Amino acid sequence: MRRTVPLVDALRSIYPRDRILTRPAELAPYESDALTGFRSRPLAVVLPETQDEVIATVRWCYRKGVPFVARGSGTSLSGGSLPVEDGIVIALNRLNRILRLDPEERIAVVEPGVPNLEVSRAAAPYGLSYAPDPSSQAVCTIGGNVAFNSGGAHCLKYGMTANHVLGIKAVLADGEVVRFGGESLEGVGPDLVGIFVGSEGLFGIALEITLRLVPRPEAYRTVLAAYRSLLEAGEAVARVVASGLLPGAIEIMDRLSLEAAEAAMGAGYPRDAAAVLIVELEGEEPEVESELRQLLEVIRPSGPLEVRLAKDEAERQKIWKGRKGAFSAVGRLSPDYLVQDGVVPRTKLAQALEEIERLSAAYGLRVANVFHAGDGNLHPLILYDGRNPGELERAEALAGEILRMCIRLGGSITGEHGVGVEKRKYLAEMFTETDLAVMRRLRHAMDPRELANRGKVFPPEPVAATVGA
Amino acid sequence: MSPVGELVRPSTATEVQEIVRERRSVLPRGGGTKTALSTPASEVTVLDLSRLSGVLEYDPAEFTFTALAGTPVRAVEEMLEAHGQFLPFDPPFSASGATLGGTVASGLSGPRRYRYGGVRDFVLGVRFVDGTGALVRGGGRVVKNAAGFDFPKLMVGSLGQLGVLVELTFKVFPARRAHATLRVAYAGFEEAVESLVRLGASHFDLEALELHPPGILWVRVGGLAESLEARIARLVAFLGARAEILRGEEERAVWEGAREFAWVPPGTCLVKVPVTPRRLAGLEARLARSGALRRYSVGGTCAWVAWPGELGLLHRMLVELGLAGLCVLGPPGRGKLGEWEGEAFARRVRRALDPHGKFGTG
Numbered sequence: 001m002r003r004t005v006p007l008v009d010a011l012r013s014i015y016p017r018d019r020i021l022t023r024p025a026e027l028a029p030y031e032s033d034a035l036t037g038f039r040s041r042p043l044a045v046v047l048p049e050t051q052d053e054v055i056a057t058v059r060w061c062y063r064k065g066v067p068f069v070a071r072g073s074g075t076s077l078s079g080g081s082l083p084v085e086d087g088i089v090i091a092l093n094r095l096n097r098i099l100r101l102d103p104e105e106r107i108a109v110v111e112p113g114v115p116n117l118e119v120s121r122a123a124a125p126y127g128l129s130y131a132p133d134p135s136s137q138a139v140c141t142i143g144g145n146v147a148f149n150s151g152g153a154h155c156l157k158y159g160m161t162a163n164h165v166l167g168i169k170a171v172l173a174d175g176e177v178v179r180f181g182g183e184s185l186e187g188v189g190p191d192l193v194g195i196f197v198g199s200e201g202l203f204g205i206a207l208e209i210t211l212r213l214v215p216r217p218e219a220y221r222t223v224l225a226a227y228r229s230l231l232e233a234g235e236a237v238a239r240v241v242a243s244g245l246l247p248g249a250i251e252i253m254d255r256l257s258l259e260a261a262e263a264a265m266g267a268g269y270p271r272d273a274a275a276v277l278i279v280e281l282e283g284e285e286p287e288v289e290s291e292l293r294q295l296l297e298v299i300r301p302s303g304p305l306e307v308r309l310a311k312d313e314a315e316r317q318k319i320w321k322g323r324k325g326a327f328s329a330v331g332r333l334s335p336d337y338l339v340q341d342g343v344v345p346r347t348k349l350a351q352a353l354e355e356i357e358r359l360s361a362a363y364g365l366r367v368a369n370v371f372h373a374g375d376g377n378l379h380p381l382i383l384y385d386g387r388n389p390g391e392l393e394r395a396e397a398l399a400g401e402i403l404r405m406c407i408r409l410g411g412s413i414t415g416e417h418g419v420g421v422e423k424r425k426y427l428a429e430m431f432t433e434t435d436l437a438v439m440r441r442l443r444h445a446m447d448p449r450e451l452a453n454r455g456k457v458f459p460p461e462p463v464a465a466t467v468g469a
Numbered sequence: 470m471s472p473v474g475e476l477v478r479p480s481t482a483t484e485v486q487e488i489v490r491e492r493r494s495v496l497p498r499g500g501g502t503k504t505a506l507s508t509p510a511s512e513v514t515v516l517d518l519s520r521l522s523g524v525l526e527y528d529p530a531e532f533t534f535t536a537l538a539g540t541p542v543r544a545v546e547e548m549l550e551a552h553g554q555f556l557p558f559d560p561p562f563s564a565s566g567a568t569l570g571g572t573v574a575s576g577l578s579g580p581r582r583y584r585y586g587g588v589r590d591f592v593l594g595v596r597f598v599d600g601t602g603a604l605v606r607g608g609g610r611v612v613k614n615a616a617g618f619d620f621p622k623l624m625v626g627s628l629g630q631l632g633v634l635v636e637l638t639f640k641v642f643p644a645r646r647a648h649a650t651l652r653v654a655y656a657g658f659e660e661a662v663e664s665l666v667r668l669g670a671s672h673f674d675l676e677a678l679e680l681h682p683p684g685i686l687w688v689r690v691g692g693l694a695e696s697l698e699a700r701i702a703r704l705v706a707f708l709g710a711r712a713e714i715l716r717g718e719e720e721r722a723v724w725e726g727a728r729e730f731a732w733v734p735p736g737t738c739l740v741k742v743p744v745t746p747r748r749l750a751g752l753e754a755r756l757a758r759s760g761a762l763r764r765y766s767v768g769g770t771c772a773w774v775a776w777p778g779e780l781g782l783l784h785r786m787l788v789e790l791g792l793a794g795l796c797v798l799g800p801p802g803r804g805k806l807g808e809w810e811g812e813a814f815a816r817r818v819r820r821a822l823d824p825h826g827k828f829g830t831g
Contacts, residue, residue: 104666105747148615149615162622172814176813178814179810179811180810180815184743184744185582185743186578186582186741186743187626187793188743189793189795190631190815191623194589195818196814215669216672241530244643284672284673284674284696284700290692290693290696291693294693343612343614344611345528347528372613375612412609412615414614414616415611415614416615419615423616430617431606435605438605438822442821443618444821
């Protein structure tokens with residue numbers, strides 16, 4: 001028996017027995033998230049059904065000094081919802097009500113456990129949708145999206161989660177319940193929603209989130225162009241970006257991910273291509289029709305093997321199904337994989353892809369590339385077999401080299417997956433000790449005991465937390 | 470002890486750090502176009518950032534630029550225009566001399582915020598001096614970045630109370646090739662709001678949508694020249710009302726005037742009030758009685774009020790309506806009006822970034 005059993009027993013004042021999980025078999029599904037290489041067993045998992053239960057739990061944690069990790073569906077690719085050994089997991093999936101959907105004000109007020117796609121489903125009858133569309137949107141929750149400022153294929157035009165959250169009610173790590181932001185697109189005073197979104201759970205837990213809904217576009221034109229090399233596809237992106245068009249999405253898949261998507265889903269991508277470029281235009285019918293003509297003029301001289309236009313919504317969905325399912329499809333090619341999501345300046349995309357190819361060969365590990373090319377957001381999937389001694393370490397070293405390349409090229413170590421546990425040490429290479437010290441100070445203003453999602457974001461070896469104080 | 474009205478003009482970030490460390494209380498100022506926010510109300514050192522000016526990096530192919538915070542918005546706009554690009558959130562007071570830093574710190578956006586997002590959606594990176602004198606960087610120089618806390622967004626609307634901005638990175642967009650504006654007159658406010666809401670939920674991609682009471686809607690469209698006429702025709706059919714169509718220089722001037730608040734009478738205060746379409750009627754009823762000129766911008770989510778009288782009256786009105794206001798033009802020290810949401814959270818942020826209270830409490 002672990003020494004902390006009496007501590008967990010105390011949670012019974014908040015939860016009935018069946019909503020506190022403590023047995024190893026019950027805890028197993030919560031031991032890791034989509035970053036499968038990392039595992040950790042928490043003391044207990046609690047399953048709140050109301051906001052009050054979450055608040056009571058956070059206050060209890062604060063009194064007892066117990067670290068907690070809030071978790072949605074566990075789709076984090078950076079280990080953002082990895083449990084803490086002597087802490088508890090607050091699983092928010094049952095806090096999944098859409099509290100209000102107001103088509104006239106074009107907002108939805110939701111609890112954190114609502115899956116991303118549910119919001120768009122609920123808004124669809126009014127011709128509205130929730131724009132951020134992570135590939136895991138069918139399962140990932142709004143709470144997790146808020147914590148990690150999730151993106152998706154269409155952030156090129158619409159921005160990330162932070163661009164679509166208007167207001168938040170949250171319980172901070174010391175138990176205070178705060179509200180900020182509101183229902184208007186505009187605000188006054190510092191952008192508090194902006195700093196909370198993407199704070200990776202280090203300030204507390206969002207209980208109620210006011211989301212902005214946008215009208216669904218009247219028309220789409222989805223173009224798929226196949227190329228002989230990844231480099232050619234990368235260069236085509238630069239042409240499209242420079243053309244002055246503002247597509248909803250610009251995506252690239254390389255040969256390995258195409259083969260995987262084809263095998264898993266039969267997406268119907270061209271078989272002889274080394275890379276495929278997907279460009280989606282959206283907007284008013286007459287405008288996208290004109291833009292399409294212009295887009296095709298831009299793409300033609302880039303030397304594609306083949307250019308296809310989705311004839312109808314079914315064909316469009318097929319293209320996107322292959323793209324959004326690419327991660328799990330590539331997963332089938334290999335027992336394990338690591339996904340990075342570093343960002344490079346868009347003009348350095350081709351250079352970055354060449355470097356990844358070189359690194360892949362040097363490390364003897366396959367790397368598949370499926371990525372948001374329009375905003376320079378790479379997604380190299382590093383395939384490895386964790387059963388082979390040393391292979392995980394080699395994969396991590398390769399991932400690290402890719403991140404350092406992103407920093408060197410003037411980019412970022414993460415575009416949308418967050419730092420989590422996985423990229424902690426690289427954060428210190430992107431920011432100075434002073435930058436990190438001020439970030440820590442802000443964290444301590446919300447969470448003086450470092451209970452909320454302890455061990456994430458900041459490098460394991462603490463830099464002096466007292467700079468300037 | 471700083472004398473009243475002390476004015477310092479640092480030309481490097483290091484000098485800004487020294488000033489913040491040495492002085493008891495500082496008020497950053499850019500172009501001074503937002504008088505209510507940049508004029509000292511008490512004994513403070515005014516930190517004039519006009520010497521911290523200039524573009525540090527601009528690669529048109531990258532659609533981003535980095536500049537010092539005291540750089541005039543107009544200079545940046547001219548630079549971008551030469552490459553067919555623009556700052557889509559229409560920074561206000563650009564012709565009057567607003568700076569990038571002042572625009573971010575005041576958190577103001579103009580008419581095209583409706584289509585493209587506000588200043589918060591375009592700031593990618595920031596360097597600022599916090600209340601301890603530390604030079605801090607947040608965000609980055611690429612269009613997408615989730616590493617570390619989002620200081621760039623936090624600085625939007627921070628009113629100089631969280632730090633002195635010294636350098637900013639923005640993303641920009643390709644300019645629209647052609648524009649046109651529809652001016653549609655309705656019988657009354659209610660009809661105009663109804664039409665505004667209907668347009669907002671429609672699939673029309675509008676650049677800007679404004680309501681000038683009692684019943685005029687201004688609808689701006691932009692895009693490729695070849696499809697513009699077809700789009701206008703569809704829009705007119707959708708509205709089912711007689712629309713006057715403006716083009717060319719005349720059209721541009723309408724929106725330039727809106728950005729510069731040319732309609733605000735001299736001597737009146739200018740107050741920004743975030744609102745939502747459904748709450749417009751309540752606000753309009755009260756404002757119409759007060760005799761204040763007003764415009765409802767950004768699809769009815771941002772009210773601009775030219776308040777002629779005592780601000781206390783407007784403050785009480787906003788409290789009763791449960792709305793917040795920010796006085797932009799007017800007497801110093803009276804920026805915050807009505808009910809501000811999020812004070813408890815904001816206090817914690819201030820304590821972290823300005824532990825010694827160098828930037829005042831507003």
